Amino acid sequence: MLLSPRLATSLAFALAISSSGRTNARDVPQNVQDFYYSLRKKGSSCSKQLATGFYATDNGPNTFSYCGDHLDDFDVIYIQGTNRALADMDIDCDGVQGGPGDDGRCSYGRSPDLQDVTAFQDVVAGYNAGIKDLNPYIHPYVVFGNSGNKTGWKTFDPTAYGVEPLSVIGVVCGNQLIYGIWGDTNGDDGDKPMVGEAAISLATACEGDSMTGDNGYSNTDILYLAFTGKDAVPGAKGANWSATDYATFEKSIEPLGNKLTERIGVSLTNASVNLAVVLATVALGSIWVAL
Numbered sequence: 001m002l003l004s005p006r007l008a009t010s011l012a013f014a015l016a017i018s019s020s021g022r023t024n025a026r027d028v029p030q031n032v033q034d035f036y037y038s039l040r041k042k043g044s045s046c047s048k049q050l051a052t053g054f055y056a057t058d059n060g061p062n063t064f065s066y067c068g069d070h071l072d073d074f075d076v077i078y079i080q081g082t083n084r085a086l087a088d089m090d091i092d093c094d095g096v097q098g099g100p101g102d103d104g105r106c107s108y109g110r111s112p113d114l115q116d117v118t119a120f121q122d123v124v125a126g127y128n129a130g131i132k133d134l135n136p137y138i139h140p141y142v143v144f145g146n147s148g149n150k151t152g153w154k155t156f157d158p159t160a161y162g163v164e165p166l167s168v169i170g171v172v173c174g175n176q177l178i179y180g181i182w183g184d185t186n187g188d189d190g191d192k193p194m195v196g197e198a199a200i201s202l203a204t205a206c207e208g209d210s211m212t213g214d215n216g217y218s219n220t221d222i223l224y225l226a227f228t229g230k231d232a233v234p235g236a237k238g239a240n241w242s243a244t245d246y247a248t249f250e251k252s253i254e255p256l257g258n259k260l261t262e263r264i265g266v267s268l269t270n271a272s273v274n275l276a277v278v279l280a281t282v283a284l285g286s287i288w289v290a291l
């Protein structure tokens with residue numbers, strides 16, 4: 001490929017702009033973007049299913065799995081279906097009811113006296129941050145893992161593979177990367193073992209205010225990335241658990257989230273193209289300067 005010096009300079013300029021042009025919402029870093037595309041490629045599906053047989057939607061197929069294909073190299077577990085599907089996002093409103101941020105959206109289709117606690121409520125309370133439990137409007141928690149005692153019920157315990165309670169989970173939705181925390185699990189109260197669910201705060205960050213207690217996001221294009229190991233746990237001091245709004249809490253786990261997403265390797269296809277452009281740009285740029 002031949003680039004004129006002028007084109008090389010514009011390319012370098014364009015690269016500089018695209019990497020600094022961050023808005024409020026967090027752009028998906030290139031390595032995560034590439035990973036996301038690699039999972040959604042035609043024909044790609046999970047080879048190392050840690051557990052399978054789950055549903056994303058009530059009427060859809062039960063072909064969703066907790067996938068361990070990158071458990072050894074990237075230390076992550078994610079949900080994947082077949083035919084390019086990842087997971088959807090149903091809305092969870094469990095935890096503190098009527099607390100800060102509660103704008104009533106959880107009440108649609110829910111009983112007004114809902115009191116459900118989240119799975120790790122005792123750990124949250126033990127942080128002594130002045131909160132009894134997670135608040136679905138503030139803490140962007142992800143529902144991950146399935147338990148249940150009904151006959152034939154599909155289950156998956158993320159802790160068996162090293163995912164720690166209240167650890168950071170990366171969520172790629174709507175061209176953004178949101179950091180959530182593992183705060184709840186799916187039980188066996190419904191008819192089918194489901195995957196793809198998050199607190200209303202996380203759903204709102206992904207899809208906006210139209211998300212309510214009974215209106216989630218049904219496209220199966222969301223990537224949930226659980227990071228294994230204790231270093232994925234912010235703990236009592238590593239997050240602002242007492243934050244009174246979503247943005248403040250989210251900001252508090254961003255440094256840890258950014259560090260964890262560095263684990264995601266770069267796929268060769270996209271990366272080699274990007275690297276070639278950068279190298280060509282640098283090389284031609286220096287020739288131009290020398291002339």
Ligand SMILES: *[C@@H]1O[C@H](CO)[C@@H](O)[C@H](O)[C@H]1NC(C)=O
Pocket residue numbers: 147148149187188
């Ligand atoms: C299954 O049974 C165990 C033991 O009785 C119980 O602790 C657990 O909460 C049950 N799981 C669900 C999802 O109901």
Ligand SMILES: *[C@@H]1O[C@H](CO)[C@@H](O)[C@H](O)[C@H]1NC(C)=O
Pocket residue numbers: 240242243244245248
């Ligand atoms: C946590 O967030 C609240 C606002 O929601 C703020 O007042 C407080 O200073 C923050 N705490 C820390 C340790 O940053």
Ligand SMILES: *[C@@H]1O[C@H](CO)[C@@H](O)[C@H](O)[C@H]1NC(C)=O
Pocket residue numbers: 034037038270273
């Ligand atoms: C990476 O590859 C996918 C197709 O596999 C493409 O849609 C995407 O635009 C590529 N990203 C970059 C930055 O080249």
